[in-house]
Every structure is written in C-alpha cells, then in structure tokens.
Amino acid sequence: MTDLKNRAAIVEKPFKIRLVEKEISCGPDEILVRNIAMGICGSDRNIFAGKMPGKTTEFRHPPVYPFPLGHESGGKVVETGGKTGNFSVGDRVISFGWNNNFADYFVAREWQLQHAPEEFGDIETALGEPAACAIFSAMNxxxxxxxxxxxxxxxxxxxxxxxxxxxxxxxxxxxxxxxxxxxxxxxxxxxxxxxxxxxxxxxxxxxxxxxxxxxxxxxxxxxxxxxxxxxxxxxxxxxxxxxxxxxxxxxxxxxxxxxxxxxxxxxTCLVHHTWQERHIWARKALRPVAQGQIDINLLAGKTYNLEDIQKAFEETSNDGEFPSIKTIIRP
Ligand SMILES: [Zn+2]
Missing domain, CATH: 3.40.50.720 (NAD(P)-binding Rossmann-like Domain)
Structure with missing residues (x-):
C-alpha cells in the first residue's frame, strides 16, 4: 500500500479556500482515484459563499467549516483495497459523493463510484454526476x-x-x-x-x-x-x-x-435515493451522453489548475457578463 502526496481543498471559512497537503492512502474497502478533472457545483459555490446547507440526507450531521470541498469529479483508479471487487487499477470512474474531490486524488467506497461509459472523454467523465442528475430529472x-x-x-x-x-x-x-x-x-x-x-x-x-x-x-x-x-x-x-x-x-x-x-x-433528485437505485438509473441517464445526443462539452466553461482554486471560485461567483456554465478544475 503506497502513501501518495495529495493536495485537497478545504473551505476554511466563507470565501477562503486553502489547499492542504497530506498523504493519502487506500483502506481495505476503499478505492484510490487520481482525478482527471473536477466541476464546480452550485452547492460548492454556496458553501464557499457561507451558505452552508443544514442536516440533510446527504449530510447526516450538519456540515461545518472547515469543510472538505468537492463532489463532482472523474478519474482513473490507481489502487484498490482488496475488498473492492468491482473496480480495477486503470478503470475510469465517475464519483458520486462528497469525498473532498477538489484534490489530486480522492478515496471512495465502491458504492460511491460508477464506471464511466467507454465513449466518455475527460469532460464527460468529470461531469458524469451532474449530467446524470440533470438527465434523470428530464427522464422523470x-x-x-x-x-x-x-x-x-x-x-x-x-x-x-x-x-x-x-x-x-x-x-x-x-x-x-x-x-x-x-x-x-x-x-x-x-x-x-x-x-x-x-x-x-x-x-x-x-x-x-x-x-x-x-x-x-x-x-x-x-x-x-x-x-x-x-x-x-x-x-x-x-x-x-x-x-x-x-x-x-x-x-x-x-x-x-x-x-x-x-x-x-x-x-427529481437522482442522488437522494438509495445508491443501488442511483447505480442503475445513472447508467441509463448517461447513455444519451455516450451516444452523443446530449452534448455537455458545450457547457464546460473556464478551466483552472487546482492551485488556483481560490481564484476559480472568486471568478465563477462574480462572472456576470461572461458566465461559466460549468467551471472545470484540473489537478
Ligand atoms: Zn453537485
């Protein structure tokens, strides 16, 4: 089991994000993923702006600052913990869950990941979660x-x-x-x-x-x-x-x-049902993207490097005249 140096974004307090460097390792029932790209969600922006959501299905305990930021991302599996049979090193995966995804790497449980359809490029893989959520809404x-x-x-x-x-x-x-x-x-x-x-x-x-x-x-x-x-x-x-x-x-x-x-x-909310249901529904919801019917590449806006995440959030929050529909962060 290797320990890797990882940079991960923490919202210290409203309007202040810090990249924290520490080692990350993979537990026996975990999967270690190297991020390809990440997306900034409206809910991330709310947390950045001091509008913390209350205790919900997603947050069993009321979330507080400092808050480990990020949930939309996709990447490549670099290590599996042994008790994680459905994923192998090299698999491209989409993250479903708040795993401090604004980072070089993140660890997830099996149920928090889904395989990216093989037609997916980097942007589709990074935005698989929000795309699945929106398409699920349309489907219903x-x-x-x-x-x-x-x-x-x-x-x-x-x-x-x-x-x-x-x-x-x-x-x-x-x-x-x-x-x-x-x-x-x-x-x-x-x-x-x-x-x-x-x-x-x-x-x-x-x-x-x-x-x-x-x-x-x-x-x-x-x-x-x-x-x-x-x-x-x-x-x-x-x-x-x-x-x-x-x-x-x-x-x-x-x-x-x-x-x-x-x-x-x-x-219509895909991710507030059980993960087993989400697993089946998201696969179906992403088919039109894989098929080229719904082009989410048109929606990828400005791209920033992870070290510029503070700037990415500031500019995305004040983008008035030149809005970035979905701001992308690259590790
Ligand atoms: Zn989101």
Missing part, C-alpha cells in the same frame, strides 16, 4: 411529444434538461434566464425561445406564446423563491412543475393553483 419530468416546456434557470442542469426536453419530443422549449450569454447557449442546446426576465415580463410572454394556456411542464432549475413562484404562474391548468433545485432556505410560495388547477408536482 413526464415531458412528452407536443409539450410546451419552460425551463427556468440556464445553469448546467437547466441547459441539460432543456436539451433533453427537445430530444424527448417537446413541441417548444422556452428558456428563462437573466444572463444573455446563458440564453445564447440555451439556444445552442436546443431552446426554441429565450426569455430574459430583466427585459420582459416572463408571465405575459409565456401566456402570449401559448395562446393564454401556459406551459405543459415548467422546470424549476434556478433555486430561488421567485423562480418557484414563476414556475407556478407559467404552468397550464393540469400541467406539471418539475423541481430540480436544492433550495436550503425557507421560501414563501403561492400554491393555491397547485390545488385549484390540479397541477402535478414532481421532485
């Missing part, structure tokens, strides 16, 4: 042929979901985001209409576009009180609201129409 959204779909929030997940909606046969996909560059990418990903809430009243525009009816499906992927209420307002009678975001603060919602108009509420 009940979007069907002929639907008008509104996707609120054109971050990574919103972009993937709107692309899926189009492939799943939606008649019309309407992307909503206040960032013009994100709306441009949404068009490239397949959106038919792009609406900027800073320039127009989205409620009125959706009404006009749908002949007063509203959207058959509204996907909430922005994660705010306003976007949740907007999703309610743009959904047609008997339509569906798909909740993708992880909103950790209490919000005030106007939900009278949910009951009145028989709106169906669908929550």
């Amino acid at each position: 959204s009940k979007i069907t042929l002929g639907d008008t779909v509104v996707v609120i929030g054109c971050g990574f997940a919103g972009q993937v979901i709107l692309s899926c909606a189009k492939k799943m046969g939606a008649f019309r996909v309407i992307a909503v985001d206040p960032s013009p560059p994100k709306l441009k990418i949404a068009r490239d990903m397949g959106a038919d209409v792009a609406l900027n809430p800073l320039l127009e009243d989205v409620r009125t525009s959706v009404k006009e576009i749908t002949g007063g009816k509203g959207a058959d499906v509204a996907v909430e992927a922005a994660g705010s009180e306003d976007s949740m209420n907007l999703a309610t307002d743009v959904t047609a009678r008997n339509g569906k609201i798909v909740l993708y975001s992880w909103i950790t603060d209490p919000v005030t919602l106007d939900i009278g129409r949910w009951h009145d108009d028989g709106i169906e509420i669908i929550t």
Whole structure:
C-alpha cells in the first residue's frame, strides 16, 4: 500500500479556500482515484459563499467549516483495497459523493463510484454526476411529444434538461434566464425561445406564446423563491412543475393553483435515493451522453489548475457578463 502526496481543498471559512497537503492512502474497502478533472457545483459555490446547507440526507450531521470541498469529479483508479471487487487499477470512474474531490486524488467506497461509459472523454467523465442528475430529472419530468416546456434557470442542469426536453419530443422549449450569454447557449442546446426576465415580463410572454394556456411542464432549475413562484404562474391548468433545485432556505410560495388547477408536482433528485437505485438509473441517464445526443462539452466553461482554486471560485461567483456554465478544475 503506497502513501501518495495529495493536495485537497478545504473551505476554511466563507470565501477562503486553502489547499492542504497530506498523504493519502487506500483502506481495505476503499478505492484510490487520481482525478482527471473536477466541476464546480452550485452547492460548492454556496458553501464557499457561507451558505452552508443544514442536516440533510446527504449530510447526516450538519456540515461545518472547515469543510472538505468537492463532489463532482472523474478519474482513473490507481489502487484498490482488496475488498473492492468491482473496480480495477486503470478503470475510469465517475464519483458520486462528497469525498473532498477538489484534490489530486480522492478515496471512495465502491458504492460511491460508477464506471464511466467507454465513449466518455475527460469532460464527460468529470461531469458524469451532474449530467446524470440533470438527465434523470428530464427522464422523470413526464415531458412528452407536443409539450410546451419552460425551463427556468440556464445553469448546467437547466441547459441539460432543456436539451433533453427537445430530444424527448417537446413541441417548444422556452428558456428563462437573466444572463444573455446563458440564453445564447440555451439556444445552442436546443431552446426554441429565450426569455430574459430583466427585459420582459416572463408571465405575459409565456401566456402570449401559448395562446393564454401556459406551459405543459415548467422546470424549476434556478433555486430561488421567485423562480418557484414563476414556475407556478407559467404552468397550464393540469400541467406539471418539475423541481430540480436544492433550495436550503425557507421560501414563501403561492400554491393555491397547485390545488385549484390540479397541477402535478414532481421532485427529481437522482442522488437522494438509495445508491443501488442511483447505480442503475445513472447508467441509463448517461447513455444519451455516450451516444452523443446530449452534448455537455458545450457547457464546460473556464478551466483552472487546482492551485488556483481560490481564484476559480472568486471568478465563477462574480462572472456576470461572461458566465461559466460549468467551471472545470484540473489537478
Ligand atoms: Zn453537485
């Protein structure tokens, strides 16, 4: 068993990340993975900005600072602990779980890893987890042929979901985001209409576009009180609201129409079920990426080296005019 020098990112306190160097080794029921690339998730950005999530399914104990950062990454197995029969040295794997993944190496239990499909390049492998989450959401959204779909929030997940909606046969996909560059990418990903809430009243525009009816499906992927209420307002009678975001603060919602108009509420989170289910579902969710139907390479933004992780978080958090849909970190 070898001990390897490893650099791993710790959020010491809000807005301050430090790379801690220490040896890393592989226990008998662990797998040691050398990272190929990592992605910055919205939840990582919240933790960086001092918005720590409470005790949840993912965090059995309330997370505190200093916090070992990172969960989206992919890499190559460099050592296995013996009691880990499903993985071999050299396998390319996708990480599912908070294992301090902003690092040169990370160790994981078998259930926290999945093999990357052989068609996957570096970016797909690094972003396998968020891609699987977003595609799983689309798969469970009940979007069907002929639907008008509104996707609120054109971050990574919103972009993937709107692309899926189009492939799943939606008649019309309407992307909503206040960032013009994100709306441009949404068009490239397949959106038919792009609406900027800073320039127009989205409620009125959706009404006009749908002949007063509203959207058959509204996907909430922005994660705010306003976007949740907007999703309610743009959904047609008997339509569906798909909740993708992880909103950790209490919000005030106007939900009278949910009951009145028989709106169906669908929550879609791949990683908050059992790992056995995730294992099966993620494999299926990643097929359209392997097949080239959903191109997540279009969503990879700026790339930083691990030693510049502080700068990567600062710039990604203040990227206003030139947003990076998914910032990539390389070891
Ligand atoms: Zn994430």
